[in-house]
Amino acid sequence: MRRAVLATTGISTLVVSLLALKPHQPQGLVGMPPRSPTAPSSPRTPGTSGPGTSTGTGTFTGDPIDTRYGTVQVAATLSQGKITSITVLQAPDRGGRDQQISSYALPRLTEEAIGAQSAHIDAVSGASYTSQGYIESLQSALDQAHA
């Protein structure tokens, strides 16, 4: 079990680095390029949005992402395009390793994501599982914020 815990910690640290990576060109919000020049400018208004529903402000719930260790889902709160908080809505909680993810790795990921504000990596070669689940869910929340 100890080895598994270490592996999990390593994965989380990897994600931290991804989220901390600076893009070549600083971009608005959290570095997501526009998906398409024809993308509509009207924001999508999720049910959990706060009073200000202008682009980049409000709380946006990411998609639940299934990983080997369980489902990961986060919600991101943004103000003027900057992440102010991330809430982990679902995290694996079925065993010791899962609890490590929930109690240690995910808060660290959150801290780093808020601090970094930037990572724009579309995918990673050489990484998988929980870290990817976190990124996917956070990304989908941010996608909503930018829509």
Added chain:
Amino acid sequence: MPDTARGLRHVEHVMGTVFSFDIRDEPTPAIRFALTEAVRQLHEVDAVFSTYRSDSHISRLDRGEIHLDDCPPEVHEVLSLCAQAAHVTDGWFSVIPAGALDPSGLVKGWATEAASRLLHEAGAHHTCVNGGGDLQIRGRASPGTPWRIGIAHPLHRGRLATVITADHDLAVATSGTAERGAHILDPHTGTPVTAFASLTLIGPALALTDTYATAAFARGDGARDWVETLDGYEALAVLPDGQEWRTPGFRRYGS
């Protein structure tokens, strides 16, 4: 309709790992159908090829309970590709890496490539299909914006080894010890290979790129010279002591 402008994403846990689909095209009904079909096929591939399932065709074939003619056509295709890979890699890729029939080293990349192709045929031309950390990329992340692919650093888990940018079809495969420990065997001795911390190979299509990455990793010191003989493939290696080398053309992809 904001949803249609944002593409389509899906994550599937199958074949003992995570597959993710990142489709940047407008998701037409044809593309949605192709995604569903691609996911179904991954589960089917697992059922046919898994060496962890005693009832898979591969397991039964290995035990001599059935013959090749009793297997679905995909088994012929995969074993033919394995034979081709074994030839091109001078035997450094083996379909019997630990003494038993095990095409797993090719199947995951092959299945990822097939899923990408299925989406492409349905009109999704800007996609990234990630099969447990090995990628088949098509087109661009968005018009005018290339895909940005991080390569996980095998020694310093707080870092990336590099970032690749790509605005055309590309496969990226990383063989390494970081997530699964030393699991690549020298096909000649059956012992774990430790010459590299990780080896990333870029090539046109994932089935062979992934397989060649594994073979290059197994080859150890001779890997660099061998990759340079391959047309259309470039490599980045991270050694256990942290030193790195790249083939000359690797730098075209950003670093």
